[in-house]
Amino acid sequence: MRTKFSYLILITFCVNSFIFAQSNSETYKPEWKSLQNYEAPEWYEDAKLGFWVHWGVYSVPAFKGNHAAEWYGRWMYSQKDQSSRNNQGLATHLHHNETYGPPETFGYKDFIPMFKAENFNADEWADLCVKGGAKFFTMMGAHHDSFCLWDTKLSKWNSVNMGPKRDLVGEIEKAVRKRGLKFGVSNHTAWNYAFFQWNHINRYDATNPEYQDLYGNPIVQKSADTVRIYNGEGRKTWIPRSRGLVKPSERDMNRWLARTKELADMYKPDLYYFDWGFKLPVWESRRKEFGAHYYNSAVKNGKGTFGNPNVVLNYKSKFYKEGSAVRDYERGGMNTIGKMVWQTDDCVYDDHNWGFVEGTTIKPTNMIVDQLMDIISKKGVLMLSFAPRPDGTFPEEQKTMMYELGAWLKICGEAVYKTRPYEVFGDVGDKWGEKNETGHKMYTATTKDVRFTRNKKNTVLYITSLKWPENGNLLIESLSNLDLKTLKSIKLIGGKGRVKIKQSEKGLEISLPKKPNYKYAYPLKLEFKGQIPSVK
Known part of the structure; x- marks a missing residue:
């Protein structure tokens, strides 16, 4: 015979089960209010340090000119007076003409067969990550050039069909997880529509419809109107709009969303990093749609729950609403202790460059350690990018930095890992x-x-x-x-x-x-x- 106490226990259990089922059945909607039901994962705030790479087709020419090696595909098509900051792209254009021939005969696509990754060993990369003391690794999925390093079914321009003929993201994902590290992906393809704008404006190989999945399909503005832009000398100047303004087409934006979802669904990353390429207001609906998709997929895959999906979505500036994802600062950070965990992404190189360039000096390890301690004292996390050669090996000086960083963390890690900020930093x-x-x-x-x-x-x-x-x-x-x-x-x-x-x-x-x-x-x-x- 059941007592009143037994019935009370039964009723309490049923009520709690109902409440749990209701909360667990909630899903994220592509609305800011819904996405702001977000809490950053504890594993991420505990980790403090992650490694990352800039690696792709641009690692083959490995020439930074007056800007950055990973922007080679942009500047090789840029003629005189078409780039801001005192013709920063012209050096790359002239180098390309002298070394490979004019862009109309040797386009960016022609570097792809030269990107072979013949010495890439995912286990060696993962071991370097462990030795360097990093707790997560973020793999480049695709940079602005839109050449995908994963086995995408949405474009032929990928590392399985061409170049290495390997699923580079898939290989490193398995190796990283095998060592108990968290795995992230980096996706910069939203800006693909503008990255090759000089190719489109100057009517090089981007005009061929066969290459649109690589070079994008932007709307080129050929108006004779003028627009005010930054000229690189701290002033604004007026230039003809026809010199290089483009905007994303519906095809570009839909293509971005489909590939972005596919990358998340195939490899179930714990962290998803975005650059700033989708900053225009026209992207907002797709930013929200992906945020909801990523969080709901994490919950569905058992990573977390509504409110705490246990994954990290990085954003820059104001592209996601505060509290809906983790704010990222490129080569910078907060000056005070953050209300919520945040991230600095930085590179071992010290100027604008992120991609491999032979002989380029890297920062001293001491500077990286000091920067790390400053970041974590303010509730931040450091994601540090390295630059492998096109064959998949790291320069010795970069490996030495990893060893030195790891050796210091082995002794002093208790002041780093799983810590939190004090009242003052x-x-x-x-x-x-x-x-x-x-x-x-x-x-x-x-x-x-x-x-x-x-x-x-x-x-x-x-x-x-x-x-x-x-x-x-x-x-x-x-x-x-x-x-x-x-x-x-x-x-x-x-x-x-x-x-x-x-x-x-x-x-x-x-x-x-x-x-x-x-x-x-x-x-x-x-x-x-x-x-x-x-x-x-």
């Missing part, structure tokens, strides 16, 4: 964020530069000095109000000897022991009895 030196001649920020640390992270339990505070003080003494002004009464222990991670600490009117004064053997940033671990005291 740190002290900033006077050289941090200075811009170089190309306009990019430089991450040059001084002895004043320290960054803070903490463990999830909020019982351990990590103070990382980005540069070792020559006198062995640190002064941390932003922690001048930190109460040390509950401090249980303090130590230099990977170091030996006693660390002395005291409060003064100037700030928190720390006397360090002997400099440890490892290079780069130097984290101190402060463990408290209970919660870390507040400084606010």
